[in-house]
Amino acid sequence: MNKKYKGIFFIIISAFCFALMNVFVRGAGDLPFIQKSFFRNFVAAIFAAVILIKDRMWFSGIKGNMKYLILRSVFGAIGMLCNFYAIDRLLLADASMLNKMSPFFAIIFSYFILKEKVKPVQAAAVGAAFIGSLFIIKPTFVNMDLFPSIIGLMGGLGAGAAYTMVRLLGEKGEKGPFIVFFFSAFTCVITLPYLILQYHPMSAWQLASLLLAGTAAAGGQFSITAAYFYAPAREISVYDYSQIVFSAVMGWMFFGQLPDKYSCVGYVVIVGAAVLMFLYNNRKEKVAG
Numbered sequence: 001m002n003k004k005y006k007g008i009f010f011i012i013i014s015a016f017c018f019a020l021m022n023v024f025v026r027g028a029g030d031l032p033f034i035q036k037s038f039f040r041n042f043v044a045a046i047f048a049a050v051i052l053i054k055d056r057m058w059f060s061g062i063k064g065n066m067k068y069l070i071l072r073s074v075f076g077a078i079g080m081l082c083n084f085y086a087i088d089r090l091l092l093a094d095a096s097m098l099n100k101m102s103p104f105f106a107i108i109f110s111y112f113i114l115k116e117k118v119k120p121v122q123a124a125a126v127g128a129a130f131i132g133s134l135f136i137i138k139p140t141f142v143n144m145d146l147f148p149s150i151i152g153l154m155g156g157l158g159a160g161a162a163y164t165m166v167r168l169l170g171e172k173g174e175k176g177p178f179i180v181f182f183f184s185a186f187t188c189v190i191t192l193p194y195l196i197l198q199y200h201p202m203s204a205w206q207l208a209s210l211l212l213a214g215t216a217a218a219g220g221q222f223s224i225t226a227a228y229f230y231a232p233a234r235e236i237s238v239y240d241y242s243q244i245v246f247s248a249v250m251g252w253m254f255f256g257q258l259p260d261k262y263s264c265v266g267y268v269v270i271v272g273a274a275v276l277m278f279l280y281n282n283r284k285e286k287v288a289g
Contacts, residue, residue: 003230003231004230004231004235004236004281006226006227006230006231007226007227007228007229007230007231007235007236008227008231008236008239008278009227010223010224010226010227010230011223011224011227011236011237011239011240012239012242013219013220013223014219014220014221014223014224014227014240015220015239015240015241015242015243015246016220016242016243016246017216017217017219017220017223018216018217018220018224018243019096019243019246019247019250020216020246020250021040021213021216021217021220022087022092022095022096022247023092023250023254024209024210024212024213024216025040025084025087025088025209025210025213026087026088026092027209027254028202028206028209028210028213029206029209031200031202031206031210032194032198032200033081033084033085033087033088034081034084034191034194034195034198035191035194035195035198035199035200036084036088036210036213037080037081037084037187037191038187038188038191038192038194038195039207039210039211039213039214040080040084040210040213040214040217041080041183041184041185041187041188041191041214041217042184042188042214043211043213043214043215043217043218044180044184044214044217044218044221045181045184045185045188047180047215047218047222048177048178048180048181048184048218048222049181051177052177052178052181055177057175057177057178058178059174059178060173060174060175060178062172062173062174064172065169065172065173065174068165068168068169068172068174069165069169069174069179069182069183070186071161071165072162072165072166072169072179072182072183073162073182073183073186073187074186075158075159075161075162075165076158076159076162076183076187077158077183077186077187077190078154078155078158079099079102079154079155079156079157079158079159079160079161079162080155080158080159080187081155082151082152082154082155082158083095083099083152083155083159085148085151085152085155086098086099086148086149086151086152086155089148090148090149090152092247092251092255093244093247093248093251094149094152095152096243096244096247097133097134097244098149098152098153098155098156099152099155099156099159100130100133100156100240100241100243100244101130101153101156101157101160102155102156102157102159102160102163102240103126103160103237103238103240103241104126104130104156104160104237105156105157105159105160105161106159106160106161106163106164106237107123107126107160107237108160109160109161109164110164110167110232113164113168114164114167114168114171114232116232119280121276121277121280122235122277122280124276125238125273125274125276125277125280126237126238126273126277128269128270128272128273128276129238129241129269129270129273129274130241131269132241132244132265132266132267132268132269132270132272132273133241133244133266133270134266135262135263135265135266135269162183163224163228166179166224166225166228166229167228167229167232170225170228170229176222176225176226176229177222179225180218180221180222180225183221184221235277235281238273238274238277239274239277241270241273241274242270242274244266244267244270245267245270245271248263248267
């Protein structure tokens with residue numbers, strides 16, 4: 001399997017894991033979003049630490065990487081906290097769609113920071129996927145509260161910047177498990193004071209939901225990190241929109257939500273955009289070969 005296909009595989013796995021994480025976060029009920037964020041990252045940090053100890057894989061020591069690790073963690077923390085805030089206050093599909101602005105921001109940041117060129121066909125495919133996601137949330141988008149929507153959009157921006165830093169760190173030789181551990185530990189540290197001062201008691205179900213959310217998030221984090229290691233954003237970001245499909249299926253399974261005709265149109269557009277991107281990249285590789 002070449003690097004591009006590995007990137008596609010891992011980004012779809014990450015989309016499934018993050019959709020599952022959102023379900024558990026929503027299912028945890030009326031808890032502060034910062035408290036939810038702490039437990040999500042605490043579990044992810046444990047998973048990453050186990051891998052680091054097992055493989056003896058710590059900081060590379062490469063000059064300049066610490067700066068990008070901190071930037072990745074800051075942007076990632078902003079993206080995650082904003083996303084959790086939106087999940088608690090908006091419909092699950094709406095919050096997921098706003099977070100899926102991250103590939104657009106990733107491409108923008110990649111263009112300016114990594115100097116990665118974007119072909120017109122690739123830009124069109126990503127744009128089509130975005131339009132498809134708008135079809136999915138169209139019936140409720142106009143009824144969103146303005147402030148939570150802006151916060152959700154900021155979550156997409158933070159995630160896009162964070163994934164660009166992951167790509168840069170991968171090129172500079174930093175290992176994925178350490179990036180995940182650093183980010184998870186960083187977020188735990190900055191949310192711990194709030195948890196100590198404003199802790200809300202949890203039921204057994206709420207605790208279990210947050211632990212499961214953390215487990216799903218760990219899977220998503222490792223997968224998204226691996227995805228951007230293997231391929232640039234312009235080639236794989238469109239596949240991240242599969243999370244919208246996963247969210248719709250899980251919304252039906254766990255909350256009894258059924259997609260309407262507009263959502264079905266959105267699914268077709270998203271899958272069509274993904275196929276277009278795949279065929280275009282495949283043809284380009286054959287021509288280059």
